[in-house]
Amino acid sequence: MSFIDQEVTEFRAKCEKQVPHTKIIICSSSLIRVDIYPERPNRSMTVCLRFPENYPQSTPILVELKSRVYSDKLLSELTRLIDDYAADFLGKPQALLVLAFAQQYLTDNPLCVCLDEIKQLRADVKAPGTSTESQLKLKQKNRSVELVAKGGLYTYRVVACVPESYPMQSVELRGQESNLPAVLVRYLNGQSREIARQCVEPPIRLSKEALANFRPVRSLHRSLKFCLEATRDFHIELCPICDNTVLPEDPQDIELDDNADSFIERVYCGHLFHQGCLKKYLSEPPFPKGGKLCPAKRRHPRSDAQTYMGRPQIATSGGAVLPKASEDVVCGIKLAHDRWVVSVKTAEARWAQKQARQRELEEVVDFLQ
Structure with missing residues (x-):
């Protein structure tokens, strides 16, 4: 019997x-073909x-790797590592050795399944x-990717844990600081989780086909890129009313009193406002029938009124959906916020009452003078 x-x-x-999680498909002197993790399609x-x-005196065994899960870059790099490993065993049987090496590499590096996404990040x-x-x-070891996003002096940290069934199951985002x-912070936490969920769960209203x-x-990549870009932009965003940066330069100067004018509010269209500026804008005329629209000079890239995963869309106050407009137009989305739900009639009445008081005060001042 020959050596081979x-x-x-x-x-x-x-x-x-000897090599767990493997299954022989072909085993002959011309070709050996083995599947690693055949019971797990997302890792096979x-x-x-x-x-x-x-072979094996002067030439190592020839290795070819195939997978629908792992990237071509990973397959190429792992093939190179196996070739170098096999070259150390000239004169000896190499088939079992290189197969065990490949299986152990996949076991020790579970994040291989998202190598391309990590490169993009x-x-x-x-x-x-x-x-x-x-x-x-x-x-x-923990099958996790930690992102520390910076924007000015502001930091957002999040850990994305990659589950065994990834990508059929979304990453789990935890440890936010x-x-x-x-x-x-509530917006980043909630929206990043929603982006991850949308990747694996179909919309509720979807045709059978x-x-x-x-x-x-x-x-x-989708969920962590959102966190990275949003954190990067927050500290340079301007209040659409006063045109000053919404966040103070130093995080220690953030206003915690939710009744203060410098307290930060985020509205439905995605823009940030100083609370005092937002109050003033909403309480002064004109009071259009459909409600006041955001006066920002452009639409926000992370508006709640558009779908992050699909084609961006803008929902108008009448319920119609318009395609995303150019960057140079006014935002134009109806101002909406849980703390600022005021009807047009109520706003007009408050304004009239305020003006009446102002006129009374002016009359008193004139009389005293």
Whole structure:
């Protein structure tokens, strides 16, 4: 029996016993084909082994990796690592060794399944306009990715845990910490989770055909990129009324009293306002029938009135949906906020009452003079 025939026989007998989570598909002297993690489609990989001439004396075994889950970049890099590993075992049987090496690599590096997303996030962290202090940390043992997003002196930290069934199941976002105002932290926490959820759960109102064609998409990059970009932009956003930055330069100067004029409010269209500016704007005429519209000079990229995952859309006060307009138009979305639900009639009555009091005061002053 030749060396290769003997190795193939030994491989057939020992493979699935010595290398866990593997299944032999083909095992012959011309080709060995084995699936790693065949019971987990979201982690599976196929290893093809061939015996070249002069094997194993001067030439290592030939390795080809295939997968619908892992990126071509990962397959190429892992193939290179296996080739270097096999070269250290010339003159010895290599099939079982390289298969065990590949299986162990996938086990030790569970974040391999989202390698492309991690590369995209690293590029986003280093993109122009992004704080150089923003960081991305990988924790293979915990299958998690930690993002520390910076915007000026403001920080937002979040940990995305990648589940075993990823991408069929969305990442779990936890451990959020920030020195941003509470209203913005709640927004970041809630919206990032919603983005991750939308990646794996179809919309409620979906036709049967569309529902049948729905496929989960990867959620790591989408949810963390949102956190990165939003944190980067908060500290430079201007109040549409006074045209000054909404956030103070120093996080320690954030107003905590929700009745103070400098308290920060975020409205439905996504823009940030000083509470005093928003009160003044909403309490002064004109009072259009459909309610006041946001006076910001452009629509907000992270408006609640548009769908983050799909084509951006703007909902008008009448319920109609308009396509996203150019960056140069006024926001024009109806101002809406839980604390500022006032009808036109009530606003007009309050304004008239305020003007009447003002005239009375002026008459008194004139009389005393």
